[in-house]
Amino acid sequence: MNKFFFFLLLQAVCSGILLAQPGRPAKDESTLPGKRGELNVRSAAYPRLLPGNRMEFKIKAPDAKKVQINLGRIYDLVRNADGEWTGITDPLTQGFHYYFLIIDGVSVADPAGESFYGCSMMASGVEIPYPDGDVRFYMADVPHGDIRMKRYFSQTANGWRRMFVYCPPGYDTSRQTYPVLYLQHGGGEDERGWSNQGRTDIIMDNLIAQGEAKPMIIVMTDGNTHDFESELLKECIPFVEKNFRVKTDRDNRALAGLSMGGIQTLNTGIPNLDRFAYLGIFSSGWWAKPTPFGGSSDTEKYYKMLQDKKNDYNTKLKQFWISMGGKEDIAYNNCQVMMKRFDQIGIKYTYFETPGGHTWPVWRESLYRFAPLLFR
Template sequence: MNRIFTFLLLQSVCLGALLAQPNRRTQDESTLPGKRSELNVRNATYPRLLPGNRIEFKIKAPDAQKVQIDLGRKYDLVRNTNGEWSCITDSLTQGFHYYFLIIDGVSVADPASESFYGCSMMASGVEIPYPDGDTRFHIADVPHGDIRIKRYFSKTANSWRRMFVYCPPGYDTSTQSYPVLYLQHGGGEDERGWSNQGRTDIIMDNLIAKGKAEPMIIVMTDGNTNDFENELLKECIPFIEKNFRVKANRNNRALAGLSMGGIQTLNAGIPNLDYFAYLGVFSSGWWANPTPFGGGNDTEKYYKMLQNKKDDYNTKLKQFWISMGGKEDIAYNNCQIMMKRFDQIGIKYTYFETPGGHTWPVWRESLYQFAPLLFK
């Protein structure tokens, strides 16, 4: 009897909490503007997508003195007599965008949104739809692979760690071995980034179905480590080659990453030419000046490696691919300076630029462009 009473009491408390939540679907949505964001939690009516790729936010916070939305740019919300705060953004680029609520100066995740680890905290997200007919980043009626979570003990880090592994369609029913792309996230993110925000599995399923990319395994590791090079070479690669059917040679290994992951790609890929035949650097580049994180600027040692073995790099790297999110990308200047040094040395590379800044829409596009070049 006590258990039944406790259960009913908990149900009552939970129901009361749900009814108290703002912006739940308690009214006919046909009376509301636009449509709810696909990343809203169940039953949350706001944020809403409006024509012109704008977003309307509405937050109920009757005791707040000031409410803002931070989408890279901060928007001030206006309060109505019911204690609801609202605003409409400018037009946003298609794809995924982090955002935060700022309530009386404190940044928090929006309880109406799914949460994503970015900017070194749990953030909210909105997805701006791509134009009609652009299905590259949407689930399609094609064979699907899957993403597997694998845990391993790292002697390098002396701790348990985790990686996300994309296996292409048909992996479990085939006997073939596959090439591998090791794909790194950016600063303030972790191994979930490429899976959740990047839609790696959707991108690859669509590319493979169209015959544009070779079926491959993609390994998304946690780059938050003090020794990424050894973590990758001594822990991650051996684990993958022991536990998955992969082709264990340099011609069938690629390494790529965005932002911080791009620098990790450079720092681990350049000294280890015997491991990788493909390198991809998205929205990144070595610091042009001493880094703000201390330790000075040690990138000259990598330029010296490239200079001393220029012919080896130009011959053995089948792709040295660099992408940037236009001049608004915060890594743009560092990247331009780095490529000028490559030109002076005589290092061959391919450069791709797309507008969008330092954002996930740019990195999704980068993966979509880079993956078809691999393992041909």
């Protein structure tokens, strides 16, 4: 077949497919309410952001019997005569939120929006704007660093793995070495979480430009491993120190994580005080009761370590920083129980609480507050 004819045929087929996709907007959206969602794929008119931080959804599924939106709360959508299912949410808090379509009982990502790995599957997301004047989590006209994807072979996992590494502005044009923060995602997420949902590079670029945080390397690894401590200490840290210009002493190394990553931070940071001078625990805490996954969590050994070397932890940890959402955060009780044990032992820590649940708006805020405390 003539290549030019084949190209024209392919273009026509693709154009037909695109035109057939449900939810494609009219050329003029001026008559539609609100504005298209920030995370919509190109040309998708819905979901739409309405006044009061509500989201309106419209899904074309004429053969479906029931369509819902799961945004933590489940909303039933209403079908119209054209086979479109519509509905409007309650006001949502600022920042990023996962959501799913539930079509006849099956949860799926919305094809009209960008997808993110969360909740152990590909999920959709909406961004609710921050209040006017709060530009901490938005791109600004400042020098920008970048996030690099690196693959490495892990002896611990016996396979290839990858990490995402934030390098601050000026990294490629300087010869200086930088301190390092190892930053972990939560359960059901992976190494993409902090860069995609968390906006790590935007947060750090803005903080560094304002002189509020020191330039640093941030390493975001995959915490889905059978032995996180070995993966971090024997695989990730040596790889980073070989491939990036980083400082290699404990005073210039920090470890932090959210939810599951917070527990990994506790379980790895406490036994390895010689490796880390800063620990950050976001929306996390050791299980106060037997875990919901079966068995019980062996946390007493860590409390014993803290008890036996209390003075070492209090003097050598430059920051033992704990942050939490409000009481609606599912880790709230575990965290409160853990901090009471710290108080009984006499362990020093800093606690920060911000409104919100077990969600990315809380964790973005946590990074924004924690990063300026590092490497001072």
